[in-house]
Each structure stands twice: as C-alpha cells, then as structure tokens.
Ligand code: GDP
Ligand code: IMO
C-alpha cells in the first residue's frame with residue numbers, strides 16, 4: 001500500500017496532531033519524518049489532553065506502531081519525559097514505539113548554540129523554540145553529528161565529548177549567555193531510552209509496504225517553515241514538505257499516496273518573520289482569544305491573521321496535496337463577516353504568486369468577504385443540507401479556488417469533533 005502523508009499547509013500548529021490521532025485507527029504505522037521537539041502536537045482523548053513533541057500522534061491507538069524516523073532530531077531528555085508522561089496517562093509505549101538508528105541526537109551543546117546564536121541576532125532573531133534544532137541539522141549536513149544508533153558504540157562518550165568540545169569552541173564567537181547544561185539528565189535519559197526498540201527505519205518501512213501495511217507520515221511544522229520553500233530565513237532547518245517524507249523515512253517517491261494538507265480556517269504564526277495577512281486589530285485579538293492561540297511547545301502567543309489563499313495555493317502546489325482538512329472552523333462561528341485574501345497586488349498588478357521575499361513590502365494582499373454563519377456547527381457530523389448556506393458557500397469557494405476537496409472540517413479540539421464528507 002502507498003504511504004499517505006499529512007502536513008501543515010501554513011506556519012505550523014494547524015491541528016496536525018488532532019487529525020493524525022483521528023485518522024490513526026485507519027493505519028498500521030504512523031511515522032514522524034522530520035523536525036524534533038520544536039513541534040508540539042496537541043491531542044484530546046478520553047485520557048485527557050496531551051502534547052507530543054517527538055512521538056507520532058498515533059500513540060494513543062494501541063493497534064498502531066509509531067516510528068520516529070531518521071529525518072527526526074531527538075532530544076533524549078524530551079523523549080524520556082514524553083514517554084513517562086504517557087505512562088502516567090496509562091499509555092505504555094514499550095511495544096509500539098520504534099526509533100530509527102539514523103535519527104540524529106540533540107546534545108545540550110546544540111541547545112546552547114541555538115540560544116547563543118539567537119541572542120546574538122537581537123531584533124533580527126528567528127524566534128526559534130530554542131530546542132537546538134538548527135545546530136543539530138547543521139551538524140548533520142556538516143557531517144559531524146551523533147546518531148541514535150551511535151549510543152550502542154563503545155566510544156559513544158568520546159564522540160560526545162569531541163562534539164561538545166567543537167561546540168564550546170564555536171560558542172566563543174557569541175556573547176555569553178545563561179545556560180543550564182543538564183548533561184547528567186541527558187546521559188540518564190540516554191540510558192533510559194536504551195530499553196526501547198531501535199530500527200533500520202528504511203528496511204522496516206519498505207518491508208511493511210511490501211507486506212501491504214498502511215502507513216501515514218506525520219509532518220511537523222508547516223510548508224511556510226520549510227528550509228527551502230518557506231519564508232527564509234524565518235524557517236526551521238528541515239524539509240517539512242512531502243518531499244521530506246522520502247528522505248526522512250527512506251521510502252521512494254513512487255510509494256507516496258494521498259497527501260492530506262491541514263489548514264486552519266484562519267492563519268497563525270509563532271516567532272519572527274513575515275506574515276502577509278497578519279491582523280493587528282481587534283479581529284486578530286478575537287482570533288487569538290477564541291482560538292486559544294498560545295504555542296503548545298513554548299506557550300508564546302501566536303500571531304493571528306486571515307486565511308491566505310495565495311499562500312495556500314503555493315502549499316498545495318509544492319506538496320501535491322490531494323485533500324485538505326480545515327481546522328478551527330468553530331472559531332469562525334463568532335464572526336459576522338469571514339475574510340480571506342484571494343490575491344496579491346504586486347507592483348500594482350494582480351498576482352496569484354507569492355513574491356520571492358515576503359519580508360519586502362512591494363505587495364499587498366487583496367481581501368474578499370463572506371457572510372458569516374453566526375451559529376455553532378458543533379453538533380453537525382456530516383456535510384449536507386443541515387449546514388448553514390453561508391458555511392457551505394464558503395467551503396465551496398475554498399474547494400473551487402484551491403482545486404482540492406475538503407472532506408474533513410474540524411469544529412473543536414476533540415477527536416470526533418469533525419464534519420466529514422468522504
Ligand atoms: P499541531 O502542531 O499542528 O498539531 O497543532 P497544535 O497542537 O500546536 O495547535 C492546534 C491547537 O488547536 C491545539 O490546542 C488543538 O487542541 C486545537 N484544535 C485542533 N483542531 C481544532 C478545532 O477544530 N477547533 C478548535 N477550537 N481547536 C482545535
Ligand atoms: P508544530 O509541529 C509552529 C517556528 C519557531 C520559529 C521557527 C524556527 O507544532 O506545528 P526552530 O525551533 O525550528 O529553530 O524555530 O519555526 N516553529 C514552529 N511554529 N509550530 C511548530 O511546530 C514549530 N516548530 C518551529 O517558532 O519561528
């Protein structure tokens with residue numbers, strides 16, 4: 001069977017965790033293929049609310065295997081905390097979590113370099129989650145990194161010390177910062193993680209494909225944070241797009257099946273960088289309050305703005321999106337008028353393309369308004385006549401313009417708070 005993909009179409013936090021958790025019982029295997037503990041995927045189940053950072057969002061479904069793939073970067077301290085937190089909720093991961101040997105390790109000194117580099121940038125900082133993501137991927141591409149499979153090597157401690165030494169030398173170019181090293185906790189966590197099964201992820205998954213198993217690859221972050229196609233340099237350090245599934249899991253492009261794109265009914269961004277439809281008025285505040293827009297990893301307030309169709313079309317194109325799940329539609333229940341950007345004006349001309357550098361100010365989003373539906377959609381389960389006409393018109397417009405069906409509309413954080421049309 002093909003490998004289906006689920007990715008965020010905006011700047012992250014689209015509600016990927018919720019949708020993966022919902023879909024997970026239709027799959028045998030759920031895999032993370034990139035990113036690391038910069039991600040925060042929130043899930044509400046009958047066991048309560050939980051935020052996952054490294055572990056795939058299928059973990060609450062006892063019949064799925066969850067793979068942390070080789071494109072992921074792992075902080076042992078965070079991963080141990082996640083496993084123990086799940087245990088407290090009664091979720092035992094010992095038989096359904098696999099960790100790729102080729103996944104790279106985040107060292108305390110990577111977190112130190114991340115913090116020092118951000119501190120040196122002043123007001124131009126990226127707004128990184130400071131989880132050591134950038135420096136770890138730099139060591140991966142610079143061919144210096146340590147991988148999960150290296151833990152078993154007899155000279156692991158020496159490799160660690162050598163890399164840390166490089167990092168402290170590198171750190172001397174930055175101003176001094178306050179930093180908690182946590183090295184003892186890091187090594188204790190490594191020790192703890194040795195009880196979990198490691199895998200040659202590429203063999204495991206290709207065997208599973210041959211055996212007819214169904215696989216879902218779960219993206220972290222979103223298209224606009226992709227290292228190549230996002231709002232560079234205000235991006236993360238991995239390929240968050242569909243193409244990242246092939247490198248991050250070791251599966252060939254011909255095995256990719258459906259690509260499910262997740263988009264909020266509006267737009268948010270956390271951290272620095274351009275955001276064309278950002279609102280600085282009472283509407284932005286209303287989206288933030290009603291949507292409870294505070295980061296799941298750092299607790300920072302998320303910037304809010306209207307849905308941007310030019311940006312979404314770009315994401316659909318880059319990723320080959322075959323269906324969309326629209327989340328947080330319930331937040332729009334409270335707006336008299338629903339606004340979306342449906343074109344940009346660039347140097348006086350109408351355009352459907354994202355400009356090269358969104359930081360420049362030679363473009364303006366142009367908006368279209370829709371009548372709001374002003375009622376709760378919470379109890380509706382299927383997309384049909386009982387939905388308000390204003391809501392149906394709005395969804396029809398999105399589908400027509402994006403040229404992709406929207407078979408899932410999420411109307412609340414809970415697993416089953418969904419309007420389906422499949
Ligand atoms: P992710 O990183 O893409 O998994 O998203 P986050 O978990 O960081 O942020 C999404 C937030 O929205 C979480 O608090 C979810 O519980 C919540 N959420 C997801 N879908 C919906 C929805 O349809 N309506 C509402 N009100 N909240 C939602
Ligand atoms: P999920 O998977 C939203 C943002 C950071 C910062 C930039 C670089 O939950 O959607 P990094 O820590 O990677 O160096 O930060 O990317 N960022 C996210 N924003 N959701 C995320 O993940 C994010 N992961 C990173 O805020 O602007």
Ligand code: MG
Pocket residue numbers: 012013014039040041042296297
């Ligand atoms: Mg998140």
